[in-house]
Amino acid sequence: MRIRVRTLKRFLVVVGLAAGLLAVAVPALADFTGPDRDLSTWSWQRRQCDYQAEYDEPGPGGYYSCTLRLYRPPEANCPSGSNVGDYFNSTACVGWPG
Secondary structure, three states: OHHHHHHHHHHHHHHHHHHHHHHHHHHHHHHHOOOOOOOOOOOOOOEEEEEEEEEEOOOOOOEEEEEEEEEEOOOOOOOOHHHOHHHOOOOOOOOOOO
16 A cells, blocks of 8 residues: 555656646747747947036136037937037026026
8 A cells, every 4th residue: 555655646746747847838839839920120229429518617616517418320420519519508507607
């Protein structure tokens, strides 16, 4: 009787493991056995242009700084500093002196 109980326990363990493996394997196979599918991806690249304007008025505590980040197409160059000067104003740079 004792041998039969151990054999039955081993059988149940093997059956349980097999059922668990089947539960994992069948959905995984279903992903690969479907019709041929075309996979297409799309990516967008851009150039990042960073600027910093500084204003240091005479005397103590008169230093102001403001940063700007622009994005351009990857084949385009970043604009020169003189071309982005209008972005640095008292609205964009809070506390910027007039």
